[in-house]
Amino acid sequence: MYTNRPTHVLRTWGLLLCILSGMTVFFSACKKQEETAPGLTTISQLISNGSRFTILKAALTKSGMDATLNQAGTFTLFAPTDDAFKAFGYADVAAINAAPAELLKSVLQYHVLSTRIGGADIQTGVNNPQQTMASAPVYISKVTSASGTSTSTTSGTATIISVNGARIVQTDGAATNGVVHAIDRILLPPIFGDVVKTIQGIPTLVPTASFKLLQAAVTRAGSATSLSSANAITVFAPTDAAFRAAGYDSTAIAKAPVATLASVLGYHVLNGRTYTPLISNGSSLTTLQGGTITATSSATAVTVTGKGNGTSASNVTFPDITATNGVVHIIDRLLLPQ
Template sequence: MSTLFSSCKHVDTPVAVTHTITDILVVNNSFTFLRAAVQRAGMTDMLRTGTYTVFAPTDDAFRAAGYADVAAINQLPVAAVTALVQYHVIDKSVPASAIQGGQTVGLQTLLPANGMVYISKVNNYLSANGHLVTTSDVAADNGVMHVVSAVLSPPNADAISTILSDPQNFSLLAAAVQRAGAGLLTVLQSTTAATIFAPTNEAFIASGYTPSAIAGANPAALQRLLNYHLLPGRYFSNQFINGQTPKTVLGSTIRMNVSGSSVSITALGDTTTAATVVRPDILSTNAVIHRIDRVLIPPP
């Protein structure tokens, strides 16, 4: 066991030394925020018993999520902290070996409503909701911990509700979906997993799709355009591979361009300028939404 996850105590005579999930959190000062959250939620004793998997954000992950210090955790309502911790805990042991390479698996957390977390394995690295697991399989007597690089957020409602909830970026996309008709709405409200490349309002306007143009557009043409922005299945940004050519719901392919953490998409109908993913991995219950800065033009 590494020094990061060292023994809870040192003694000179043989005694039963426990290494429960709670014990690890208590002695490891990389998790002071998570420790405080578990304590405020009243889950300290629970995580000493039973069998669990915990996706454990480090203190740096909490700070990146906007929590200034442990006091910020302790000032939150107990119900909010409880929901936060519940979403990071699964009531069974899920080691990294349980997830197949290239696979995305939805696992129910202790959070009752919208509590699915999506675990992927890419190049032998785990991710949770698209966030890298920096250390996997930290063994505890009552389960396993995976150290994750971000505080995880539960999925929003279905894809169309998520789009409608962000009019600053997606009001024109929402209008286009409505104009395209019931067929596309049914897809975006279904339980079938999808990936959506969602152009911003500015992207639509730059391509000539002003509010009046969308209102007067042929619904079938809009549905064809929007189907070119959909992939069947749930794909987080770190699952895309440079040069990959996934087939869209329209049936035509797009080309993924990946450089480090940057992802862009080349459309067959516009190969001169790629659409950049400006905000990846917006999670809804039935889709992963990637905000892009250009409309993808399908082939004729």
Template sequence: MKTRLVTDKIWRLRATGLLLGLSALLVNCQKSGDSDSAIDPDSTGVSVTPPQAVTASGTLTDIVQRTSHLSLLNMALTRAGLTDKLKTGSLTLFAPNDAAFRAAGYSSKASLDSLATADLQRLLQYHVLDSRLSASALPVNVPTSVQTALVTATVSLFKAADGKLYANAGRVVQPDIGADKSVMYVIDRLLTVPTQTTVEVIRTTTNLSMFRLAVERVGAGITNTLLSPTDRGITVFAPSNKAFQEAGFANEDAILAADINRLTEILRYHVVTSRAFSPTLRSGDVSTAQGTPITVAINAKGTTVTGKGNPTVAGIVLKTDLITTNGVVHIIDRVLLPTPVAQ
């Protein structure tokens, strides 16, 4: 199956390639200037150590098997019976390093063996593209969805202006490792296979029950946006139940009694019309489905988002990167307002 690179417009970029030495640059680069697409803080939340060199020769399987910090990936591929797949054809492999597997709770062969074979196969197939992807072909500052070998799921790739490259919430720490007709990108996170739509994630997340009720009350005015199949995806900053209560919605009856037009406006204000995982967020104004931008601020203490209608109260991002089939959800502790509440 051919990899589909989907963007809003056709990009013609001069092929520059990414040198293996870029991995060192990724650690030291400063954040770039503002735009509506969200870009990188310096940390993905996973501790980073200087990666060991990877010898770029042979098949993808050959490279994985002889690279010490890919030993858990090698165990997983062997257990799933996928080593032969990586020996032929033109492929792209996003290879989680050992630190990524350990951070996800898989630190040994025994822990990998606890996964059902079919589940492990699905997980690993989500890290493979059925054609070779060159990072130089990706647009800058634009989320790009690519079809994976797991036919039902895509991965969101993001190349920042400073050259940093991300796959979903995972940072590429060693890019463009050539392997016969294929290529490997070592990443610092094990990617999570999305299984639910954005609406389903909101519906099944316990501390979003008031947000879910508001979505159900508004109906098509917001669900059409939340189910949007756009290639760039969506990002939802979902207020927690406590956030709704502190905004004056004491209980579910208060949501049911709220003005429907105002409620629609508020909900759409929490949706960004492109996919932004936490490592690709950056400080600045970001456009929303409602039309008025929100303001993202990132510092050493964490990430906040602020509405133009309540600018003195920043919403703290409590939980990040709830991946969905068409985007990502971040839970916040404030309801954002596009305009001030009428007195």
């Protein structure tokens, strides 16, 4: 037995060497695979590599926000697609390069949260405020609707996730320093202030819109105080052309009974923030005046019709302009309560 022991020991050591050699090859192969496998990138790098975000990439670079989103952190970026920029009037990278850097920075900061909120973290509900890097909140909603562009669809109903009035068209672009959600519209911070000041400032954003007659009607009816209330409201704002089409020029407004004007103006106001993705097709919206207006809604258009408008609906021509105390929708026809 003693004479066979060295042979047995040698065999044992030989087996151990084989096992160790195999493990070395295995871990070396794993390490090589890990080194060559693609990993996550920062948000800035993710946007740079995305074909849908060429204009956003230019805006981040011009504003200096690319450096912020390249740092370590837990950011959430609501990323407007190229189509979203084009719809707002930024046709290409050249248009971005011509814009003031500070303006771009203030707008883009309104698209960034300093906390990471993934798609699974968004609970069903409306207008959940989340603070942005612009020191003003955005309002995130998750609702179920029978129509409209959906983030997910189950049994014929669409689950719509939106931030302010922008729909999230793709969730959870994962990055090392946060998450990216693609949105179909640029988010505008409440740069003007409350609803009254926002209506006054809208023409600087939409040069074709004018609200001199609306402002004259508000002044005569004494409605400015209610529109400046701290309580959140939604205003369907008729343009000057909408007032004139209903027979209200400046002279008619000056002669109209105050009670009549107050009733008409109150018929254009809802309590609470109602962004367009929250409006269900065929819904009846209760106004501050006490009456109701009927809404139709799709992924691309929203209309509202007053009791006195018959079948002539008013188109929401520029939706979801955020104010500090609510939201404004531009409409092309005066809503008549009777």
